[in-house]
Amino acid sequence: MKFDIDKFDGSGDFGIWRIKVKALLSQQKILKAIEGPEKLPESLTKEQKNDMPEMALGTIILNLFDNVLREVNDEKIACDVWKKLESLHLTKSLTNKIYLKERLFAFKMNASKGLGQNLDDFKKMTIELANTGIDEKLSDENEAIILLNSLPDSYKDVKAAIKxxxxxxxxxxxxxxxxxxxxxxxxxxxxxxxxxxxxxxxxxxxxxxxxxxxxxxxxxxxxxxxxxxxxxxxxxxxxxxxxxxxxxxxxxxxxxxxxxxxxxxxxx
The missing domain is CATH 3.30.420.10 (Ribonuclease H-like superfamily/Ribonuclease H)
Structure with a gap:
């Protein structure tokens, strides 16, 4: 089966790219390779244990732009490349959390965009925040409050629905x-x-x-x-x-x- 995934260039949505690549690795039955050699099933042959990390490494590399590939060039196995990418682009630092929260709490819907596109932009930010740590996932109630405050007058009926x-x-x-x-x-x-x-x-x-x-x-x-x-x-x-x-x-x-x-x- 063929899967098309946009290559990650370092500036796009790493969280979404990460989900897609993991799905691709899962389809290829090599997802365990990015968790480290110790996570590979004991039932595998020695040859299979060698092949799976190599296949996973190739899949990851082929879905990166050159500038990002250079960032992980020193890593030689799939699990180390994956961890390096997460450390660079899925940071859990306090600074990043504060930045994401500021963006989210200051979110205002753009009246020139459709409601669906605005909601998609909002959902993207909540996913990015959740990716910084499981404790950072917003509750449905908090999401509703932020959305309510973000709505312009042109969405008064939608505002009432959320409220x-x-x-x-x-x-x-x-x-x-x-x-x-x-x-x-x-x-x-x-x-x-x-x-x-x-x-x-x-x-x-x-x-x-x-x-x-x-x-x-x-x-x-x-x-x-x-x-x-x-x-x-x-x-x-x-x-x-x-x-x-x-x-x-x-x-x-x-x-x-x-x-x-x-x-x-x-x-x-």
Whole structure:
């Protein structure tokens, strides 16, 4: 089988290159060679124990640009080359950790890029930080907080989705003293698919906003056809909470609402 891996030039994403090369070595059944001669299975013949490190060394060298190859030129076996590359490009020093954390915590989404590309840039930084040490992996909650603070106004609906995590339920009577206009006018929007799904596998979200109280409900969805059922569940929820009826729903005429069953539901 043939695998194409971009050669590492010293300035790219070493963490991703490292993952790909390890996958390639695994496919060739020589991954143990980069862990050292003592890690090779005892069941191997002497010839196999000699061949595996040589094959691993060749695979690594062929996926490096000359400038990086010169950095490890003094190392003669695969495990030593691998350790040298990690020490140079996957440093666990305090200085590097601080630098990566500063970049991550100062991250701001670029409004000229798509959401998927922005999220990909963010994920790349979290992986780089995790690669400096297992204790540096961010929790889902911390990632969500950083993303929330990074969003520009143009992503206000996405910002709400991250902030509330799932559908946000709030009693109208507790939220506002004057409730006589609650449920009279709602805005709804449907967004997706996202390039990067949530941890639960959702690629879409449905937002519903009360025009009077400005309260927001976010439903994370795995597919478009879940929008109608989510709307019905939301309608039942807010009407039970407020003892009032939803009167007007404003949408952008997205296809998730322009369907016969939705029209029939509203007419009834």
């Amino acid at each position: 509330y995590g799932k559908q946000h339920r709030l009693s109208f009577t507790a939220a506002h003293h004057n409730t006589k206009k609650v449920l009279e006018y709602f805005h709804s929007d449907f967004w997706g698919p996202g390039k990067v799904p949530t941890h639960g596998g959702s690629n879409y979200f449905l937002s519903l906003i009360d025009d009077y109280s400005r309260k927001v409900w976010i439903y994370l969805l795995k597919s478009k056809d879940q929008a109608f059922d989510s709307f019905k569940a939301w309608k039942k929820l807010v009407e039970n909470q407020s003892s009032k009826k939803v009167k007007t729903l404003r949408t952008d005429n997205g296809l998730e609402f322009v369907k016969e069953e939705f029209n029939e539901f509203c007419n009834n």
